[in-house]
Amino acid sequence: xxxxxxxxxxxxxxxxxxxxxxxxxxxxxxxxxxxxxxxxxxxxxxxxxxxxxxxxxxxxxxxxxxxxxxxxxxxxxxxxxxxxxxxxxxxxxxxxxxxxxxxxxxxx
Amino acid sequence: xxxxxxxxxxxxxxxxxxxxxxxxxxxxxxxxxxxxxxxxxxxxxxxxxxxxxxxxxxxxxxxxxxxxxxxxxxxxxxxxxxxxxxxxxxxxxxxxxxxxxxxxxxxxxxxxxxxxx
Numbered sequence: 001x002x003x004x005x006x007x008x009x010x011x012x013x014x015x016x017x018x019x020x021x022x023x024x025x026x027x028x029x030x031x032x033x034x035x036x037x038x039x040x041x042x043x044x045x046x047x048x049x050x051x052x053x054x055x056x057x058x059x060x061x062x063x064x065x066x067x068x069x070x071x072x073x074x075x076x077x078x079x080x081x082x083x084x085x086x087x088x089x090x091x092x093x094x095x096x097x098x099x100x101x102x103x104x105x106x107x108x
Numbered sequence: 109x110x111x112x113x114x115x116x117x118x119x120x121x122x123x124x125x126x127x128x129x130x131x132x133x134x135x136x137x138x139x140x141x142x143x144x145x146x147x148x149x150x151x152x153x154x155x156x157x158x159x160x161x162x163x164x165x166x167x168x169x170x171x172x173x174x175x176x177x178x179x180x181x182x183x184x185x186x187x188x189x190x191x192x193x194x195x196x197x198x199x200x201x202x203x204x205x206x207x208x209x210x211x212x213x214x215x216x217x218x219x220x221x222x223x224x225x
């Protein structure tokens with residue numbers, strides 16, 4: 001099955017800093033989503049992005065499907081950005097495969 | 109956006125008892141619902157997929173007689189942990205998908221934290 005890797009596994013930032021999270025996947029996919037899991041466990045949809053670039057406020061994401069990776073950019077980070085960021089990939093007829101996550105801590 | 113709820117948000121039960129967790133899609137019809145399990149500091153592990161009106165499909169290694177799943181309607185799926193033991197303590201998350209054709213985007217519930225004493 002598809003393998004999903006995320007890097008870095010852990011990231012500590014000072015408030016206001018920018019960061020880039022990476023998701024690599026081992027095969028072509030029909031769907032890719034980025035999620036933020038907050039400290040209470042809720043998974044929040046950030047982007048549905050099988051290809052191309054999207055932006056939502058301080059967050060943006062780019063997926064280069066032909067090269068099998070996706071990037072999540074966080075600009076001007078805030079303490080509320082802390083949590084775990086997961087990417088998950090999906091192919092028709094199969095189930096979501098989650099990456100191991102990047103644990104982000106934003107310090108005040 | 110699409111909202112998925114879970115109830116209860118946390119539950120403590122004694123070893124040997126059964127616990128039912130509900131997952132509801134509040135503002136859309138979910139043709140497919142998924143149940144995940146998450147251990148501390150780990151990723152989500154898919155347990156089973158349920159389609160409305162059909163038997164659930166369980167992932168390898170998941171005991172279907174222990175984790176009973178019922179997808180009775182397009183807005184409700186339930187997970188019952190039968191004869192719970194301390195090793196069943198975990199964070200259980202459901203998700204729902206709107207349509208198998210138009211979109212494969214999944215929406216997640218807030219999770220249920222189960223502690224078995």
